Amino acid sequence: MSAHRIAVIPGDGIGREVVPAAIACLERIAELHSLTLEFTPFDWGSDYYLQHGRMMPDDGLPQLALHDAIYLGAVGSPEVPDAETLWGLLIPIRREFQQYINLRPVKTLDGVAAxxxxxxxxxxxxxxxxxxxxxxxxxxxxxxxxxxxxxxxxxxxxxxxxxxxxxxxxxxxxxxxxxxxxxxxxxxxxxxxxxxxxxxxxxxxxxxxxxxxxxxxxxxxxxxxxxxxxxxxxxxxxxxxxxxxxxxxxxTGSIGLAPSANLNPEGRYPSLFEPIHGSAPDIAGNGVANPVGQIWSGAMMLEHLGHTQAARHLQTAFEAVLRDGVRTRDIGGTASTAEFTEAVLSMIDAQADEQVAGLSRPSQR
The missing domain is CATH 3.40.718.10 (Isopropylmalate Dehydrogenase)
Structure with a gap:
């Protein structure tokens, strides 16, 4: 089995809701594709800043360097200046680990009204x-x-x-x-x-x-x-x-859909994967956040780690759920974060079952 150590920083606001949702999907994918993803949580962000006067500890970067990838939710709080949240966490990570490419795919998703x-x-x-x-x-x-x-x-x-x-x-x-x-x-x-x-x-x-x-x-x-x-x-x-x-x-419909990867293309340092949306404090804690950007970022992480088939499985699963009409409020639906995530998990299983069934059918030649 392929094993990867993933540092997880849920951060602030809806990051604390969409990150656990996406990790549930990643864990299901890992199980089906014989991968081992070891998630290590780091409770850094605005709450940490309010307690300690900094967004992460002095040895935060050396701790992250021990991992194969970093999975970030969102940072930002009305109680902390934006310059502190960005320059105290995300930008130091990008520069210390020479993540000099920020990759942002943009595409039309069936079922999403633009x-x-x-x-x-x-x-x-x-x-x-x-x-x-x-x-x-x-x-x-x-x-x-x-x-x-x-x-x-x-x-x-x-x-x-x-x-x-x-x-x-x-x-x-x-x-x-x-x-x-x-x-x-x-x-x-x-x-x-x-x-x-x-x-x-x-x-x-x-x-x-x-x-x-x-x-x-x-x-x-x-x-x-x-x-x-x-x-x-x-x-x-x-x-x-x-x-x-x-x-x-x-x-294409909502900033809540969009993923990104902060890449060190040579692989000498861990790359970081995050949705491009912010922490959305106005809706945080209500269970209505769209997890697609976080899930899609997880698919990009799998791709970067060399697991193309697993990444494609995860992406086709959430795209199929959107195509079937399950949507969160920001894109005209009624599903909660948990309901959308459960639909993706069910689709992951259904697609895996279809693949197994297809392999077991006799050749028609």
Whole structure:
């Protein structure tokens, strides 16, 4: 049996509801596919911050480094500043473990009504540079409290950072439909964006089967709303990728559906898997949170760990449940978190039974 150690951080709000739901599905899949997933919980997040003044302990990163993957729910609380929750947990994990690719698939799911009226299915992937760009620590504030108070935030783009994101995106595009769109703003941001454009173009030239198009991010946002089905793979800087992926998720029906993977592609460090939704404190504790983003992130984790068949089984199960009309409130249904999860568990078993039955049927040749 394949064994993997998974660090689990449910975090805050609905993370504490959707993570146990998704783990139940992962455990059922693991049993059926002869996998051993050892889940180790870490009770870090906003409650930990309120008790200890930090989002995780001093040795938090070394503890996580002992695992094969990290499974995160959501972080954020009205009682803790957003900068503390993000820079105290998620960003240190992304940078310490060189998770320089943020991968966000976006697709139309049968049974989910989307705000976009179209018969064309959406199937695209956003590759977000995840370690630098606009999310740098360089900058500061001066003249605090005075009328002339100011703030400076520096964006940092390096040849290494841009090229490795472009390589990953181009390789992915080559395995799909061969179309790569680069999000830029080189008409207004005079230094970093032309630098981004040059390195992306230089890198993608090494992939003869990939066609590259550069689009200004504002036009690309409109493109995502008007004709998202024409897009295949998008590569974007940290900030642009963050914004575009939320928009793309909304176009397909709900941000509660969207998964993501923070990848160290070489596998030298653990990668992190999380839904892109927040902690949603307004609905937390009511049992109505949509677990699809968390479950789908779990499927991406299985794929990353090398278990393609298990990942496909989990994904086809939750997609079939949506197709059958079982939906949570955010996508027009009435199912609770527990009811949706139970439906997925039943579908996992049903699909496994169908596969066994198919193998046992005599050949018709």
């Amino acid at each position: 705000p976009l009226a179209s018969e064309h299915p959406i199937d695209l992937v956003i590759v977000r540079e995840n370690n630098e760009g606009e999310y740098s620590e360089i900058g500061g504030r001066m003249y605090r409290g005075l009328p002339q108070e100011g703030a400076v935030q520096e964006a940092v783009f390096t040849r290494l950072g841009v090229s490795r994101a472009a390589h990953y995106a181009a390789s992915l595009a080559a395995s799909r439909r061969g179309r790569l769109t680069s999000a830029t703003k080189s008409n207004g941001i005079v230094h970093t964006m032309p630098f981004w454009d040059e390195i992306v173009a230089e890198t993608v030239s090494l992939y003869p089967d990939v066609t590259l198009t550069a689009e200004h991010v504002d036009a690309l946002a409109a493109h995502l709303v008007l004709k998202p089905w024409t897009l295949d793979v998008i590569v974007a800087s940290n900030l642009f990728g963050d914004i575009l992926s939320d928009l793309a998720a909304a176009v």
